[in-house]
Amino acid sequence: MQQHVRGAQALAAGLAALPDTCSSAAYTQAAWRFLNNERVGLSQLAKPLVSAVPGLLEAHCERDGLLMHDWSRLNFGKHTRKTDRLKMTHKSDVGYELQSSVLVSDASGKPLVPVVHNVVNDREVHTTMHAAPARASESPGRIE
Numbered sequence: 613m614q615q616h617v618r619g620a621q622a623l624a625a626g627l628a629a630l631p632d633t634c635s636s637a638a639y640t641q642a643a644w645r646f647l648n649n650e651r652v653g654l655s656q657l658a659k660p661l662v663s664a665v666p667g668l669l670e671a672h673c674e675r676d677g678l679l680m681h682d683w684s685r686l687n688f689g690k691h692t693r694k695t696d697r698l699k700m701t702h703k704s705d706v707g708y709e710l711q712s713s714v715l716v717s718d719a720s721g722k723p724l725v726p727v728v729h730n731v732v733n734d735r736e737v738h739t740t741m742h743a744a745p746a747r748a749s750e751s752p753g754r755i756e
Contacts, residue, residue, distance in 0.1 A: 654729070658740035661725050665715060668724040672717040677724065684710045696733040698748075708733055 646652075669677045688694050688707040697706040713728040731738045736745035 653743050654738060654740045655743050658727075658729070662727055664725055665727065668715065672719065672722065672724055674719045676718050678716040678718050679727070680714050680716050680723075682710075682712050682714075684712075686710055696735065698732060698734045 647657075665677070685700060686708040687705065688697055689704050691697075698708055699706050700709075709730075709732040711728075711730040711732075712726060714726050715724045716722065717724055727740075729740045732748055735748055737748055738745045
């Protein structure tokens with residue numbers, strides 16, 4: 613585990629290759645295998661993050677934690693092999709909706725931990741809150 617800890621800015625985005633002899637492709641493959649393990653769902657991956665919330669509130673907040681929400685659209689209009697894309701505003705505006713909630717310190721405004729992620733396709737909501745995907749409430753139908 614220690615090999616994955618690296619010195620960086622607190623708000624640095626994304627993953628970086630580790631300073632050893634393995635290639636970045638090897639790390640990408642390992643991450644893909646980990647994230648696509650059918651025995652581990654999104655809610656199980658999120659448990660360590662959610663369980664850290666009480667300690668982070670105690671350590672970094674004066675009164676309350678703030679929960680910041682972000683909704684993003686992931687446009688995959690030209691990626692025709694993705695058959696579960698959501699039709700958003702018109703026929704060629706297709707992809708996925710991503711919603712994330714991040715706990716933020718009320719004292720410093722520093723992001724503390726992501727607590728919820730939801731990805732919506734044309735049929736389901738994949739979420740870190742439940743073990744199985746939930747049915748999307750307003751499914752516009754499959755993109756053909």
